[in-house]
Amino acid sequence: MQRAPEPAFGDLIDTPLGSLIALVDEQGALLRLDFPPEDQPLTVWHGYVWQRDTAAVAPIARQLGEYFAGQRRVFDLPLAPRGSTYQHLAWRYLREVPYGVTLTYAQLGERLLPHKTSARAIGRANALNPISIVVPCHRIIGADGSLTGYAGGLARKQALLELEGVLTPGSQAALF
Known part of the structure; x- marks a missing residue:
């Protein structure tokens, strides 16, 4: 229903x-x-x-x-996204990934332990993230450093990571 x-x-x-x-x-x-x-x-x-x-x-x-404008690295806004308990947990951990840093889906999944999760579950929570940029799912990348899955499109994901200094134009993300 x-x-x-x-x-x-x-x-x-x-x-x-x-x-x-x-x-x-x-x-x-x-x-x-x-x-x-x-x-x-x-x-x-x-x-x-x-x-x-x-x-x-x-x-x-x-x-x-x-x-x-490059003047803000942390957002200070009240948030009220709709989602499951697991999604809220995943989004909370996403908000802890600092400006200018990338993690792989598996690395983010390790942070969620002991909540028994997987890179696939993290990918699903990322895909359902209702608050783009502020909940920085753009900072999560593939295991090989590739840019994968972003609801706003991979060109925007790349532009956001370039803005944060993770990427230079046309490069691949460095793993941290």
Whole structure:
């Protein structure tokens, strides 16, 4: 049975990598931050029916602007992503991966022990991460240093890692 859409407030935020849609709850906690397809209507987005509220997402837009200007390495925003207990645990560990550092899916999985996880489970939690950039799933790479799986597209993942100094244009990620 599909749930009824939840209410949210949001807006599109322009970034050097394209527009992001930011959705927050009534308390201003970030529910979703995604790169939406340009041709998709956005009245209902991932189970949220939202109304435009630029002021509600202003703190997110400000911190993203600072990040893209190289002035912010850690986000300080209230978060309220929807997900399972395991997904919340995985996303918490993702937020602990520092700016400018990459880990493999297996390395992140090792941090989640003793929660008996695998690189595949980490990959699934990453794929379902509803808060792009702030919950930095772009910092998780393949075992061979390759860029794999990013909902915003691999070109954006590469650009984010270049911004953080992990990659030089056209290079492969160094493993840490």
